[in-house]
Amino acid sequence: xEEWKKTRDIxxxxxxxxxxxxxxxxxxxxxxxxxxxxxxxxxxxxxxxMGVIRMAYGYHYDPLEMIECPLICHDAIxxxxxxxxxxxxxxxxx
Numbered sequence: 001x002e003e004w005k006k007t008r009d010i011x012x013x014x015x016x017x018x019x020x021x022x023x024x025x026x027x028x029x030x031x032x033x034x035x036x037x038x039x040x041x042x043x044x045x046x047x048x049x050m051g052v053i054r055m056a057y058g059y060h061y062d063p064l065e066m067i068e069c070p071l072i073c074h075d076a077i078x079x080x081x082x083x084x085x086x087x088x089x090x091x092x093x094x
Contacts, residue, residue: 005045013042017052020044024056 020035032053039049051061051069061069 004043008043013039013044016042017044017048020049021052021056024053028057 016035016039020032020039023030023032023035036049048069054063055061055069061067
């Protein structure tokens with residue numbers, strides 16, 4: 001799985017994950033399927049997709065709070081600026 005993840009187009013994946021986050025922030029009645037499909041097409045994992053939806057709803061990325069979101073900058077999410085993405089770093093949640 002780790003080798004496969006290295007072959008993904010990370011900038012495109014980050015863009016699609018950010019779009020999913022933006023859609024999920026619109027509320028629980030928002031249809032997320034188009035954004036989820038786009039994230040899957042860019043090889044987003046189920047964990048990445050669900051984690052970002054959880055974050056948009058105000059929960060921790062990981063229900064066990066053991067891993068942080070590797071795709072979107074924490075500060076950018078909570079400021080509503082999902083166009084600012086991580087390059088290599090992973091920011092911890094406060």
